[in-house]
Amino acid sequence: MSPLLKIVLLLLSAYSPPRSSGDNGGESFFETCPPTKCSKRGPTIRYPLRLNTQPSFCGREGSELSCSANGSTLFHLPFSGSYLVDSINYYSRRISLEVQDGNCPLQSLLSMNRTDSILxxxxxxxxxxxxxxxxGAIDGMAGPIDxxxxxxxxVYVTDASATMDKLPSNCSISGNGAILFDGGDLVAGVERILRTRKIFMYWRFDEGCNECERKGNYCGINTSTNGxxxxNPRHPSK
Structure with a gap:
């Protein structure tokens, strides 16, 4: 074999075609941050959320979930405590939280502080x-709330944008708060919260994830480029 041919073969053996940062980052990310659950029946935990036993880059800031001793999934809000996670929809970015303590779920949700969370x-x-x-019932107001x-x-609650001149003369405003429920009529929404102890919340939009999730795929983050x-969860190596 000629010296020139040896040099060519050596150069070819040392060369490997470049891989896109998305492919390489994808394989690395999903190997390190695989979808997980707290129990067989619990919701799947994956990006942009993460389990607290996973590295911090597996989810976005303020997205940490944990598992209770009995296998329940918990979402911790730094200033309001922990809430049970009932379900997670990654395409609509909706998470269903349930108040787990206290006698009045509405009071807990009115005082909920979402600071430093992904919500x-x-x-x-x-x-x-x-x-x-x-x-008894008062038009446009939810209650009385025992x-x-x-x-x-x-005690009743009403939308803050309502006209206050319709307030009965024997009633006065004693406080305020903010709450999110899954659309529809205010009275029906408050009654549902009192009955189920659950509230629907959403996390902030992540550029690029919406189309990915729409196709039934899993979204992640390239830790090198932050893109x-x-x-495809059915073909993780592709």
Whole structure:
């Protein structure tokens, strides 16, 4: 073999074609941050969310979930405590949270602080209204809410954008708050929260993930470029 041919073969053996950062980053990311669950029946946890036992780059900031001793999935809000995770929809970016303690789920949700979390600040502003007489339904107001009332007043909540001149003369505003429910009528939404102890919330849009999830794929992050990547869960190596 001629010296020139040896040099050519040596150069060819040392060369490997470049791979796109998306492919390489995708394989590395999904190997390190595979989808996981707290239990067989629990929701799947994957990007942009992550389990607290996974590296921090497996999810976006403020997206940490954890598993309870009995296998429940928990979402921790730094200033409001932990909520049970009932379901997660990655295409619509919707997560269903359930109040797990306290006697009045509406009170807990009215005081919920989503600071430093991935959750969207999309909410309906409410007014808490105390009425010295009543006990029955009042048009445009949800209540009376037994778990909010005190010894002498009946307590209702209403949309803060409502016209206050329609407020009964024996009623006055005693507080305010913000709450998010899954659209529809305010009264029906509040009644559903009181009945189920659940609320729907959303996380902020991640550029590139929406189309990926629409096709039934999994979205992730390239840790080298910080760009989003997309993987077919049925063919993780492709």
């Amino acid at each position: 969207e600040y999309l909410s309906t502003n409410l007014l808490v209204v105390n009425c010295t007489r009543g006990g 778990c909010l009332q005190n010894d002498k007043d009946w 989003t990547i997309c993987m």
